[in-house]
Amino acid sequence: xxxxxxxxxxxxxxxxxxxxxxxxxxxxxxxxxxxxxxxxxxxxxxxxxxxxxxxxxxxxxxxxxxxxxxxxxxxxxxxxxxxxxxxxxxxxxxxxxxxxxxxxxxxxxxxxxxxxxxxxxxxxxxxxxxxxxxxxxxxxxxxxxxxxxxxxxxxxxxxxxxxxxxxxxxxxxxxxxxxxxxxxxxxxxxxxxxxxxxxxxxxxxxxxxxxxxxxxxxxxxxxxxxxxxxxxxxxxxxxxxxxxxxxxxxxxxxxxxxxxxxxxxxxxxxxxxxxxxxxxxxxxxxxxxxxxxxxxxxxxxxxxxxxxxxx
Numbered sequence: 001x002x003x004x005x006x007x008x009x010x011x012x013x014x015x016x017x018x019x020x021x022x023x024x025x026x027x028x029x030x031x032x033x034x035x036x037x038x039x040x041x042x043x044x045x046x047x048x049x050x051x052x053x054x055x056x057x058x059x060x061x062x063x064x065x066x067x068x069x070x071x072x073x074x075x076x077x078x079x080x081x082x083x084x085x086x087x088x089x090x091x092x093x094x095x096x097x098x099x100x101x102x103x104x105x106x107x108x109x110x111x112x113x114x115x116x117x118x119x120x121x122x123x124x125x126x127x128x129x130x131x132x133x134x135x136x137x138x139x140x141x142x143x144x145x146x147x148x149x150x151x152x153x154x155x156x157x158x159x160x161x162x163x164x165x166x167x168x169x170x171x172x173x174x175x176x177x178x179x180x181x182x183x184x185x186x187x188x189x190x191x192x193x194x195x196x197x198x199x200x201x202x203x204x205x206x207x208x209x210x211x212x213x214x215x216x217x218x219x220x221x222x223x224x225x226x227x228x229x230x231x232x233x234x235x236x237x238x239x240x241x242x243x244x245x246x247x248x249x250x251x252x253x254x255x256x257x258x259x260x261x262x263x264x265x266x267x268x269x270x271x272x273x274x275x276x277x278x279x280x281x282x283x284x285x286x287x288x289x290x291x292x293x294x295x296x297x298x299x300x301x302x303x304x305x306x307x308x309x310x311x
Contacts, residue, residue, distance in 0.1 A: 008046035014288020053079035066291035093287030094278035099151035105250035141192030144199030201228035
């Protein structure tokens with residue numbers, strides 16, 4: 001029997017490939033409450049469970065880790081590789097959800113929706129306080145042009161925005177196919193009215209937006225981050241918001257989660273959400289179903305399709 005520990009909350013529908021198999025035994029329990037970790041062959045997690053090398057050392061039979069989502073920041077992939085443990089994810093499952101939240105954040109920021117809503121809930125009727133700006137005709141800079149970046153660009157074109165993008169893997173031909181302009185980051189910093197980040201978290205992208213690069217940006221720029229918190233130096237961003245150089249920021253991710261310091265998100269120019277980009281019924285079902293199918297393939301001796309450490 002192939003034993004699977006589901007440590008984070010995952011919808012039953014998403015686990016159906018495993019639940020319908022006679023060869024699989026599933027236990028849904030927080031990893032900290034499990035006494036027989038050494039008996040499990042597979043571990044399924046979302047973002048809450050931290051799969052460290054120490055955790056893996058307590059699971060000598062562990063062969064595969066499934067991340068119901070895209071980012072694997074909560075998994076020590078290097079340690080898993082050394083232990084010959086396959087790590088799989090669901091790279092496309094939350095693409096639409098994240099692209100849609102990006103635009104929700106963008107519109108909430110440019111039209112001051114959150115502040116206006118708070119005002120009217122307080123019994124105020126102050127229309128003049130919430131004059132916004134239109135997306136029509138604005139220049140959107142997309143840094144990172146993977147699945148999500150492409151979906152954001154598609155929606156930006158529907159708003160008749162000019163779209164600039166930067167991605168080390170993007171060719172001129174592909175950019176043309178998607179109706180965007182491929183350029184250097186420096187050009188995005190200098191000319192974009194709104195910059196949205198969709199790059200992965202790597203040592204190279206850490207603090208991609210920092211004091212130096214924010215100083216290069218167009219006065220009045222707005223920043224959107226629904227990717228990874230490490231992409232922004234939050235101290236530098238707060239400074240540029242305070243000076244007014246950055247007109248506003250909308251953020252779903254942060255350098256530390258859960259937040260301990262709320263000063264940044266309490267600023268009037270900031271719209272904040274608690275890392276909910278993938279939190280739609282549809283996305284959660286998709287990512288769970290994908291990794292459940294991957295684990296089932298692995299258990300049946302078939303090759304997996306979305307390994308992040310073994311190709």
